[in-house]
Amino acid sequence: MTYPSRGLDEVIHQKNRLGILAVLAEADYADFAYLKEVLDLTDGNLSRHLQVLEEAGLVIIEKDFQGKRPHTRVRSTRRGRKALNEHLKAMQDLIDRVNKEKR
Amino acid sequence: MLCVDDGRSSPDEILAEVGRVRRLTRGALADGSWRYLAVWSIVFFGSWATSFFPVGRFYWIFALPAGYLGMWLMFRGQQPAAWNRDAPYWITGATIAVANTAAGLFLPSEAIVVVVWVVIGLGFGVLSWLDRQPSASGLFFGLGLASGVLGLVVEDRFLLYRVLALVFTLASGGAGFTLWLWARRQVPGQARDPK
Numbered sequence: 001m002t003y004p005s006r007g008l009d010e011v012i013h014q015k016n017r018l019g020i021l022a023v024l025a026e027a028d029y030a031d032f033a034y035l036k037e038v039l040d041l042t043d044g045n046l047s048r049h050l051q052v053l054e055e056a057g058l059v060i061i062e063k064d065f066q067g068k069r070p071h072t073r074v075r076s077t078r079r080g081r082k083a084l085n086e087h088l089k090a091m092q093d094l095i096d097r098v099n100k101e102k103r
Numbered sequence: 104m105l106c107v108d109d110g111r112s113s114p115d116e117i118l119a120e121v122g123r124v125r126r127l128t129r130g131a132l133a134d135g136s137w138r139y140l141a142v143w144s145i146v147f148f149g150s151w152a153t154s155f156f157p158v159g160r161f162y163w164i165f166a167l168p169a170g171y172l173g174m175w176l177m178f179r180g181q182q183p184a185a186w187n188r189d190a191p192y193w194i195t196g197a198t199i200a201v202a203n204t205a206a207g208l209f210l211p212s213e214a215i216v217v218v219v220w221v222v223i224g225l226g227f228g229v230l231s232w233l234d235r236q237p238s239a240s241g242l243f244f245g246l247g248l249a250s251g252v253l254g255l256v257v258e259d260r261f262l263l264y265r266v267l268a269l270v271f272t273l274a275s276g277g278a279g280f281t282l283w284l285w286a287r288r289q290v291p292g293q294a295r296d297p298k
Contacts, residue, residue: 018121019124022124029186030128031183
């Protein structure tokens with residue numbers, strides 16, 4: 001039997017990246033400003049995490065203009081949604097295993 | 104304690120955090136849902152109020168475009184924080200409009216007064232499902248189906264129309280108010296766990 005931690009995805013294991021994917025599991029699109037507020041991140045931090053997720057093919061970043069102001073929105077890919085579900089399941093398995101070993 | 108991520112958060116804490124951001128995002132989506140439910144609650148009330156007068160026969164010709172205009176006015180200038188794709192909503196809205204217009208053109212008036220609520224109930228069930236609001240979706244699907252069943256057994260169709268108009272007014276108004284209250288409670292920062 002493989003240990004459940006092997007099912008954890010290193011890219012989304014980071015708490016904020018997991019948070020980004022969790023937001024995008026509930027809504028098709030999320031605004032950059034909304035992600036920043038919900039996850040309590042700075043512009044730079046959020047941009048860096050989004051870049052990592054985009055490079056892994058888990059999110060798509062779309063940029064346009066609303067009037068003269070640049071606007072960034074993010075959406076999850078099918079791969080991103082699948083990776084999140086698998087990661088959460090692996091974490092739950094890990095918790096269950098640790099709790100079982102404690103008893 | 105088993106630690107992951109930055110060495111400070113346990114898996115339990117991380118899963119709780121995931122739950123928190125998911126709740127907040129559902130709240131952000133609900134902030135859009137209550138608006139159209141409020142608009143259509145007023146439209147449904149109007150259908151009940153005008154049903155007592157001869158002019159009520161033409162109510163939906165004006166009410167349908169007025170409802171869509173009301174929605175456009177409510178959403179105009181709103182910059183949503185998190186949202187779903189527009190296309191499924193447009194398709195569902197257009198289907199409701201086309202189905203009820205076709206019913207108005209081709210069915211006898213005894214049938215129209217029931218079909219209009221069946222279509223609205225099922226249509227709003229789909230819209231609520233797109234909003235990921237299972238309770239509201241179940242409520243509207245149930246009302247749509249119940250309207251169809253009542254249409255088969257109740258002989259006084261115009262009384263039934265008035266009763267259903269009031270029921271749909273209360274259902275959409277109540278669901279909209281509940282979502283509005285719930286969305287107000289899911290404000291980022293306020294809902295953050297005090298750690």
